[in-house]
Structures are given as structure tokens and as C-alpha cells.
Amino acid sequence: MTQTSELREAALSVRGNAHAPYSGFKVGAAIRAASGRVYRGCNVENVAYPEGTCAEAGAIAAMVAEGETRLAEVYVVAGSPAPVPPCGGCRQKLAEFGAGDVAVTLATVDGAERATTIAALLPGAFDAGHMA
Template sequence: MINKELVEAALKIREQAYVPYSKFQVGAALLTKSGKVYTGCNIENAAYPVTCCAERVAIFKAISEGETEFQELAVAADSARPVPPCGSCRQVMSEFFPKTMNIHLTNLKNETKTFTMEELLPFSFETHDMPENG
């Protein structure tokens, strides 16, 4: 079931995006197991590689406040289809989200699709894939 309040929070925060280059505003809202919602918007930079996506902003804000257990994420943008997270965001999400966590993707046409983390990034690289450090 779609968490409409979380989707609304993602739509609202996207208005704060700093996107002078792409003009592509993205918002994200992350619900923690404690019930708190952390939001993020994309923040661009003239040096594109240091740009940070909305999803990672929300995740990093939550982690920096001591939250490590997450329940749901919503991502919103003015896209042709419900906005898919980029590969970098999917990898960060896979580090912190349970495989069964719901991720709601939406656009400004009220089209929403919900995926689990595992559906978004099957066979992801995980910590147990690295050799143990002696």
C-alpha cells in the first residue's frame, strides 16, 4: 500500500532542490522505524560528480542523526514515468535498507509504482561479498 503522506513529503521537499544545471527537481522522504521522516532534495554542483541525489541526502541525514532502521522511502520528480533512483542511490539504499523494504516512486502526474529494495537492485554488492579483513 502506498504511503500517501510520505509521497506528499517527497513532492514538497523537491521544491527545495538546487538544480541550476539540469532543472530536474527530485525529492525524497524516508520513514524510519522510530516513526521519524527525513527528507532530501537533489543538490547540484558545477562539478557534476559532487552532486548529491535526493535519496542519498535523506539517507545521510537520517544516519547522521543516529537512525539506522528504515521502513519506507518515497521519491518524487517531474518525470515521464515514476522516477527511478540512479545506480549510485540504489547501491547506497542496498547498504542500509532491508531487501523487503517498500520504495514508492512517483511523478507529478500522480503515477506511483512501489518496489521492494530487492526488486530495484537484485543481486546487489553487499558487505558479505568482501573478504574479511585479517
């Protein structure tokens, strides 16, 4: 099994746990940290929509909770006709923990995939260097 297929399996598996009673749009994310360890997250909706959590944010939170802070690879899967990119907030979160060249695979449950990078998802990302 390739590293990317391992992430796909993890993202598909956790997607089943998504709490999406309002939109019905379930998303799963799996990220590989620099250590090689895989962390998973799924979207968790709330009746007050802005208060929900995206799958990517959940996976990043799980990684940080375990003491890791660097992304090596990202895989996001949704039940959509075409691969769905992360929202703007999650693009910034990915840029916080991963270099611009970190591979991001966007996928559908049916197997369609689109390969990209953090930098391509968020060109000109705001970072700590802007605060100096």
C-alpha cells in the same frame, strides 16, 4: 492520512527546495526510518556534475545524522513523464540501510506511482557478507 501519503507529501515538499540550476530536474525523497520518523532530501547539483547529491542520498544522510540506520519505507518523486528509479549509487545506498523487502514508491508530481522494493531495484546487491 496513510503512511505512504505522508511520505508523498514530504517528498513533494522538499522537492521544491532542490538546487537544480543546470538540469532543471528536481527530485524529492522521503524515507521512513525503522523508528517511524520521516527524513527528507532533495537533489543538489553542482556545476561539476559528478559532485552533486541525489535526493535519496540526502535523505539517508539526514537519517544517519540523527543516529538512525534502518529504512522502513522510501518515496521518490520527480517532475518526469513516468516514475524515475534511483541511480545505481543510490540503489546501493538504499540496500546499505534497508532490507530487500523495504517498499519503494517511485512517483511523478502528477500522481503516477510505481511500487517496487529495494531488492527489485538492486538484485544481487553487494553487502558486508561479500567481504567476509
